[in-house]
Amino acid sequence: MTEPLELYDVxxxxxxxxxxxxxxxxxxxDLKTxxxxxxxxxxxxxxMYPEKMIWDVGGITPLRCEQLIRQLDRxxxxxxxxxxxxxxxxxxxxxxxxxxxLTAATGERHHTRTIILTLGRGITNMQKLELEGANRYEITNLYYTVQELKNFLGKRVLISGGGNSAVDWANELEEIAASVTVVHRRNEFDAMEKHVAHMRQFADVRTPYTVTQLHGQGDAIHQVTVTHAETGEKELLEVDAVIINHxxxxxxxxxxxxxxQMKDGIMVVNEKMETNIPGIFAAGDFVTHASKVRLIAGAFADAILALNSAKLYMDPEAPRMAYVSSHNERFKEKNRAYSVANVNGQSR
Ligand SMILES: Cc1cc2nc3c(=O)[nH]c(=O)nc-3n(C[C@H](O)[C@H](O)[C@H](O)COP(=O)(O)OP(=O)(O)OC[C@H]3O[C@@H](n4cnc5c(N)ncnc54)[C@H](O)[C@@H]3O)c2cc1C
Structure with missing residues (x-):
């Protein structure tokens, strides 16, 4: 006989x-989560932007996004x-x-009293370069995100794309790369004007061009053919790294x-973060509501509202919100551990 699944509150x-x-x-x-x-x-x-500095989360002085991930995880x-x-x-x-x-794609099941959907943009996958065999360079010098700027130090970098991220990466690489070439299939960039103007000052911007062939030497790309979208004229460019941002x-x-109840692919919730299905709540970039702020801080505010609604759904007599952390008994032991660490001069 199979064991019954553990029932979670949230x-x-x-x-x-x-x-x-x-x-x-x-x-x-105090919910089983x-x-x-x-x-x-x-x-x-x-x-998607681990090396970027984050400034606009309350109470946090500027820090790299990867550090924010670690702090949130902790x-x-x-x-x-x-x-x-x-x-x-x-x-x-x-x-x-x-x-x-709930059932996962892997077949695993999860039993729960309430659900909070924090799906953000859903399962996101970068649009890959649609050239046969391109994927074999992904382990060497074909990139879809910039995880570490130092990978491009002193290199001839070609960026394909015309959105905010492509322009942003080009500008970030100005001082790091030996040269930056930006290839875009249209003449206009879909990015902030002043960022595009800055990029045009130092980068070799080729529009309307597309990447039509990668030339490998061993496991790495060393040349790229770009083709003019209107005339079909081809050019061969020497490169050390290629970044695709499509x-x-x-x-x-x-x-x-x-x-x-979704609207334009986003979940519609009320001011309590309730969805149209009782017992299912939602928060973060996945939702839309009258005061939605599509920022990390906005996601936190939604999260508190959604969780409090889930609590009240299970226990209508419960207080509307958690007791503030400064006076909350749940932190008593943890605070004691911090006090001891402070007395001993350790940081935790
Ligand atoms: C380029 C860029 C820069 C930004 N810079 C800032 C900034 O400086 N400051 C700021 O405040 N905000 C910034 N933002 C916005 C910020 O990134 C978002 O507001 C935030 O990530 C939203 O968090 P979320 O948890 O709602 O969604 P997400 O971060 O999108 O997380 C959703 C998670 O759900 C998972 N998921 C989806 N479907 C399923 C499923 N079926 N099963 C299991 N898991 C699933 C996904 O894998 C993903 O991990 C920026 C956004 C962009 C695009």
Whole structure:
């Protein structure tokens, strides 16, 4: 006989800033919490710009995004929620007692009283370069995100793309790369004018051109053929690294078929972060509501509201919000440990 699945109070789907902060706040309210993320690490969309400095999260002095991911991860684990990585949730079943059974693409199941959807932009995948055999260079010098600027030190870098990220990366590489060439299929860039103007001052900007062939030497690309979109004229460029920024695909998978009320591909919630399905709440970039702020700080505010609504759904007599952390008994032991560490001059 198979063991019955453990029943959780709250299951959070999506491990970006909204999901991680919801897991923390759920612990503050003493709820049995599970956080499920499709990718193999927490952090969500923040992994798209790990080297960028973040300035606009309250109470945090400027820090690199990868550091913010680490701090959010650590905070999310404060009350030891169950964290499940590498499972994309697809199936939803409402059981007779009103609880939910979730199924992951891997076949694993999760039993829960309430659900908080923090799916952000869904499962995001970079648009790959549609050239046969291009993928074999992904282990050497074909990049879809800039994880570490130092990889491009002293190199001749070709960037393909015309959006904010492509222009932003070009500008970031000005002082680092030996040269920067930007190739875009249209003459206009879909980015902030002053950033485009800056890029044009130092980069070799070729429009309307597309990358039509990669030439390899061993495992690495050493030349790229670019073709003029109108005349068909070809040019061969010497390169040490190629960055492709052709946007990304967004996919909510089967969750889009759960009967949730979506508008333009985004979840519609009310001011309590309630969805149209009782017991299912949502937060972060996945949602739209009258005061939505599409920022990390906005995701935190949504997370608190969604979690408090989930708590009240399970226990209508419960206080509307968690007791403030400065006076909350849940932190008593942890505060004591911090005091001892301070007395001993250790940082925790
Ligand atoms: C280029 C760029 C720069 C930015 N800079 C800033 C900034 O400086 N300051 C700021 O405040 N904001 C910034 N933002 C916005 C910020 O990144 C978002 O507001 C934030 O990431 C939203 O967090 P989230 O948790 O709602 O979603 P996400 O970060 O998108 O996380 C959603 C998570 O859900 C997971 N998921 C989706 N579907 C499933 C499923 N079915 N099963 C399991 N897991 C699933 C995904 O894999 C992902 O990890 C920036 C955004 C961009 C695009």
């Amino acid at each position: 299951t959070i789907i999506g491990g970006g800033p909204a999901g991680m902060y919801t897991a923390f706040y759920s612990g503050m309210r 599970k956080l499920i993320e499709a990718k193999t690490e927490l952090g969500g969309f923040l992994h 905070q999310a684990r404060t009350f030891e929620p169950t964290i499940v990585l590498g499972q994309q949730i697809e199936g939803l079943e409402r059981l007779e007692d009103g609880t939910f059974m 946007g990304f695909t967004r996919n909510y998978g089967s969750i889009a078929e759960w009967g949730l």
